[in-house]
Amino acid sequence: MTQATPSPLLHLSRHHLGHGAEVVLRDLDVHLEHGERVALLGASGAGKSTLLEALRSALHEQGTPAAWCPQRQGLVPQLSVYHNIFMGRLDQQSSLTNLLNLLRPRPAHWQAVAVVCEPLGIAGLMERSVEALSGGQRQRVAIARALYQGHDLFLGDEPVASVDPHQASQLIHWIHSRHATSVVALHQKELALTHFTRVIGLGKDENGNGKVLLDANTDDLKPQDLDCLYPAASSEPLDVD
Numbered sequence: 626m627t628q629a630t631p632s633p634l635l636h637l638s639r640h641h642l643g644h645g646a647e648v649v650l651r652d653l654d655v656h657l658e659h660g661e662r663v664a665l666l667g668a669s670g671a672g673k674s675t676l677l678e679a680l681r682s683a684l685h686e687q688g689t690p691a692a693w694c695p696q697r698q699g700l701v702p703q704l705s706v707y708h709n710i711f712m713g714r715l716d717q718q719s720s721l722t723n724l725l726n727l728l729r730p731r732p733a734h735w736q737a738v739a740v741v742c743e744p745l746g747i748a749g750l751m752e753r754s755v756e757a758l759s760g761g762q763r764q765r766v767a768i769a770r771a772l773y774q775g776h777d778l779f780l781g782d783e784p785v786a787s788v789d790p791h792q793a794s795q796l797i798h799w800i801h802s803r804h805a806t807s808v809v810a811l812h813q814k815e816l817a818l819t820h821f822t823r824v825i826g827l828g829k830d831e832n833g834n835g836k837v838l839l840d841a842n843t844d845d846l847k848p849q850d851l852d853c854l855y856p857a858a859s860s861e862p863l864d865v866d
């Protein structure tokens with residue numbers, strides 16, 4: 626089989642990545658190619674969101690647009706599903722168009738949002754305010770808003786955390802059908818191996834430093850290869866009152 630010629634998308638190289646004085650990831654050196662589907666794995670707090678933010682910022686600096694589906698979704702609860710999704714493209718239209726559309730949606734815009742909502746099963750909810758939706762429905766709205774941005778590259782921070790495994794698989798499939806390249810933080814190892822071409826695994830090395838512990842094609846990985854990213858539960862006591 627002939628291999629597609631690699632087409633570089635981004636090279637992120639940082640000695641340290643973190644927040645203020647806290648170093649989250651050391652010696653970071655990540656290359657991304659167009660067409661890759663990258664799953665970011667790692668225990669809670671390993672630095673998936675931190676890495677995604679750094680990737681977003683580096684892509685922004687080099688002028689590469691990316692659809693973004695954040696972990697906290699960033700939806701406006703009081704506004705309708707339609708308006709929340711429409712906001713994904715606010716920067717692509719004039720302020721006047723945006724204002725008029727807020728007051729009275731234009732049929733063409735309504736239709737364009739409906740096209741994105743239909744396969745996600747939320748077209749019937751477009752008039753409902755987001756505060757009246759379930760967690761899984763909100764997650765679909767956040768995905769729809771990212772899809773509506775119409776970019777080739779999708780960045781998602783746990784975009785399928787609030788839905789059941791079957792729906793998660795369908796949503797990832799749908800995201801991939803609309804984006805040539807993706808980088809997605811996940812907690813579902815199985816999804817990473819079945820829906821992505823590459824896994825970047827974050828965790829702590831033997832000195833307790835946060836690092837990329839694993840960076841491999843999913844074809845070369847077995848489920849047990851990912852166990853090193855999740856320290857035994859017994860060594861991570863839960864802080865329960």
Ligand SMILES: Nc1ncnc2c1ncn2[C@@H]1O[C@H](COP(=O)(O)OP(=O)(O)OP(=O)(O)O)[C@@H](O)[C@H]1O
Binds near residue numbers: 647668669672673674
């Ligand atoms: N804005 C922030 N300011 C200071 N520290 C932060 C900030 N955001 C995250 N951190 C810290 O950075 C570390 C990595 O957090 P991050 O959110 O990147 O992990 P994660 O792998 O995405 O976790 P989760 O799976 O729970 O979402 C954690 O110790 C966290 O407390």
